[in-house]
Amino acid sequence: MVEFPETRLSLVARLKNVSDHDAWGQFSELYVPAIFRLSRRFGLQSHDADDLAQGVFVSVAKSVKNWVPDPKRPKFRAWLWTIIRNALLNAIDRAPPDAARGGGSDMGLSERPTDEDPLAEQFEIEYRRQMFRRAAAEVAGKVEVVTWRAFWLTAVDGKSSQEAAEILGINIGSVHTARSRVIRRLHDCVQEWEREEL
Amino acid sequence: MTPESFSNHACNEARLERMLEDTLAPAELEDLQSHLNDCATCRDMLDRMAVVPGVWDDAGLFLKSDDWDHEWERLGASRASSTADSGETPSAEPRRLIEAVVVSVLLLVLTLAGVLYGRPSLPSEITAPSTSETVSPQFQATGSLASDAPGHVWLAVKHGKSNDELYWPKHDLTEFKGRQWAKTVDEHSRGFHLVLLAVPDDGHRDIEKWIADPSRFPGLPRAQLAGAKELAVIGDLKTE
Numbered sequence: 001m002v003e004f005p006e007t008r009l010s011l012v013a014r015l016k017n018v019s020d021h022d023a024w025g026q027f028s029e030l031y032v033p034a035i036f037r038l039s040r041r042f043g044l045q046s047h048d049a050d051d052l053a054q055g056v057f058v059s060v061a062k063s064v065k066n067w068v069p070d071p072k073r074p075k076f077r078a079w080l081w082t083i084i085r086n087a088l089l090n091a092i093d094r095a096p097p098d099a100a101r102g103g104g105s106d107m108g109l110s111e112r113p114t115d116e117d118p119l120a121e122q123f124e125i126e127y128r129r130q131m132f133r134r135a136a137a138e139v140a141g142k143v144e145v146v147t148w149r150a151f152w153l154t155a156v157d158g159k160s161s162q163e164a165a166e167i168l169g170i171n172i173g174s175v176h177t178a179r180s181r182v183i184r185r186l187h188d189c190v191q192e193w194e195r196e197e198l
Numbered sequence: 199m200t201p202e203s204f205s206n207h208a209c210n211e212a213r214l215e216r217m218l219e220d221t222l223a224p225a226e227l228e229d230l231q232s233h234l235n236d237c238a239t240c241r242d243m244l245d246r247m248a249v250v251p252g253v254w255d256d257a258g259l260f261l262k263s264d265d266w267d268h269e270w271e272r273l274g275a276s277r278a279s280s281t282a283d284s285g286e287t288p289s290a291e292p293r294r295l296i297e298a299v300v301v302s303v304l305l306l307v308l309t310l311a312g313v314l315y316g317r318p319s320l321p322s323e324i325t326a327p328s329t330s331e332t333v334s335p336q337f338q339a340t341g342s343l344a345s346d347a348p349g350h351v352w353l354a355v356k357h358g359k360s361n362d363e364l365y366w367p368k369h370d371l372t373e374f375k376g377r378q379w380a381k382t383v384d385e386h387s388r389g390f391h392l393v394l395l396a397v398p399d400d401g402h403r404d405i406e407k408w409i410a411d412p413s414r415f416p417g418l419p420r421a422q423l424a425g426a427k428e429l430a431v432i433g434d435l436k437t438e
Contacts, residue, residue, distance in 0.1 A: 036273075037266050050273045132260040140380050145325045145340050148380065152338045155257040161241075167331070173234030176241045177217060177227070180248030184218045187253050 012076045015064045024061075030134065032057055034126035035084055041122055042088055052087050059083050081123055088119075135189040139182060146170065150178035209237060214244050263336065263382045271369075272409055320376065322347050322394055322429040330434045335386045341394070345376030347429060350402035353381055356391040356431075357417060364417030365395060365426075367405045389436050394429040401426055 014023035032053045039049035060083060067079050074082075140148050146168055153164040154175065161175045168175070216222050217230055234241050320342035327333050343351055351374075355366040369381045371394070383392070397405065401423045408418055420426065 033270055036270055040266050040269070046269050046273065050270075128256070129260040132256055136257075136261055137380075140340075141378060145378075148340065149326055149338065151257075152261075155254060156261045157334055157337070158258070171231065171235040172241070173231040173236075176234050176244055177231050180244050181218060181220070183253055183257065184248045186257065 012064070012067070012069070015060070018061060027060070028057060030130050031080070031127070034123070034130045037126045037129075038084070038119065038123050039088065039091070041126075042119060044091060048091060052091055056080075056084055056087050059087070077124075077127065081120060084123065085120075131190065132186070135186050138189055139185045143178075143182060143185070147178040147182060150175045151182035154179050155183070209233075209240050209243075211243065211247070214240065214247055217244075218248055263384070268384070320344055320378065322351070322396075324353075324392055324394060324430050324432045327392070327432060327435060329432055330436075331432075332436045332438055333385075335437050336382060336384050338380060339383050339392060340378065340380045341430070342378045343371055343374045343376065343394070344429075347375055348396045348427065349398045349425075350396070351375070351429065352395045352397065352402075352405060353379075353383070354393045354395045355383070355385050355387075356393045357387065363420040365393070365420065365423065366417045367395070367409065370402075370405075372402075385435075386437060389434065392432040392435060394431075395423075396427045396429050397423055398425040400424065 011023055011026060014020045015027055017023070035053040035056050036049050039052045040046065044052060060080065063083070067076065069076075073079075149168060150164055150170070153159040153167060154161060159167070161172045161179075164175045165172045170178075213222070213226070213230060217227060222230065234244065322342070322344040324339060324341040326340045327337060339353060350370065350372045352367040353369040353371050355368060357364045357366070366385075368383050368385075371379050371381070404422060405418065
């Protein structure tokens with residue numbers, strides 16, 4: 001799996017301004033669905049997971065002004081993970097002892113997060129998922145529809161290039177050029193965000 | 199000399215790299231695509247050059263929608279619906295306020311960009327899939343929405359014939375007015391139509407309530423969507 005960059009410092013810096021709606025919109029788009037999915041994976045019911053995600057959002061709004069970039073201190077995502085982890089612990093403490101698992105979860109409520117638990121790794125995966133989706137949304141708007149569909153059919157729907165070519169009415173060579181350009185752009189998009197950190 | 203060996207004369211890694219960088223002239227690109235059509239070696243080379251290890255796997259893993267994505271969308275619709283019902287002001291919930299402001303600013307910027315650069319307005323249309331196409335149970339639909347499309351616009355699946363239609367709204371596309379959209383649609387019925395459905399405020403609220411209802415079935419009758427108007431229809435789609 002590709003290593004994804006730490007949250008852009010420029011974005012984090014902008015979050016300190018509570019009226020910077022664009023920055024908060026980006027933050028919300030990137031993290032709130034990731035926290036929701038993480039909470040569901042942890043075993044919270046759908047509405048509890050939603051509440052937790054919104055609660056973390058509010059907690060960050062209140063405390064992000066105290067976070068300063070410092071090589072000796074945790075990175076932003078590690079700091080954020082502390083807030084999420086505390087929110088999950090609180091959710092466990094509030095849940096009745098016989099609370100049922102939410103559907104489709106990988107971890108039950110009784111499994112409290114620890115310093116080295118797989119949930120932290122799962123948070124990274126959910127974060128990467130949202131980063132990738134943001135990149136996809138950006139690239140999809142910049143390429144021809146048939147180019148994007150050739151990529152989607154082969155990369156996401158699992159079609160062969162031959163099948164994709166038949167569906168789209170183009171030749172296999174065009175499918176390969178289309179999907180390779182999209183993949184390259186997706187990668188470049190993430191790399192560009194990474195460079196902005198410097 | 200076989201066609202395969204003849205086409206291999208055009209194998210050129212530098213040309214593939216230029217294609218990936220979008221620096222090939224249209225005629226060169228057409229020539230390269232023709233070559234790739236016959237040359238499996240170059241297709242493999244291109245795949246290797248384009249794909250940073252892991253990105254291809256991540257695309258399949260991260261872009262596919264799952265049950266939690268659908269839950270998240272339903273919760274979003276439910277929140278919007280409860281806000282409308284309670285008369286709650288946007289400022290009562292930070293995210294909605296932020297999203298409303300962001301969308302407003304984006305729409306303003308897009309509108310201004312269209313005016314300044316004379317960009318022709320986009321039509322309200324579904325560009326994919328095509329009429330009578332066979333699609334997978336989870337397929338991607340794409341299109342555009344005119345900036346002056348009326349009311350709220352939903353991407354919906356339609357079953358049935360004239361005067362006996364049932365709509366199954368899938369995605370609220372209202373925020374895409376004036377630009378292109380792309381959505382993944384889950385549909386397991388054997389035959390259906392895909393519709394861009396414009397509805398007034400009342401109809402929009404009815405749809406949100408219907409989505410929030412876990413017992414909903416079997417779709418929203420046309421009669422319950424007063425003032426609904428079909429902006430575009432892709433007919434006779436079939437699932438694999």
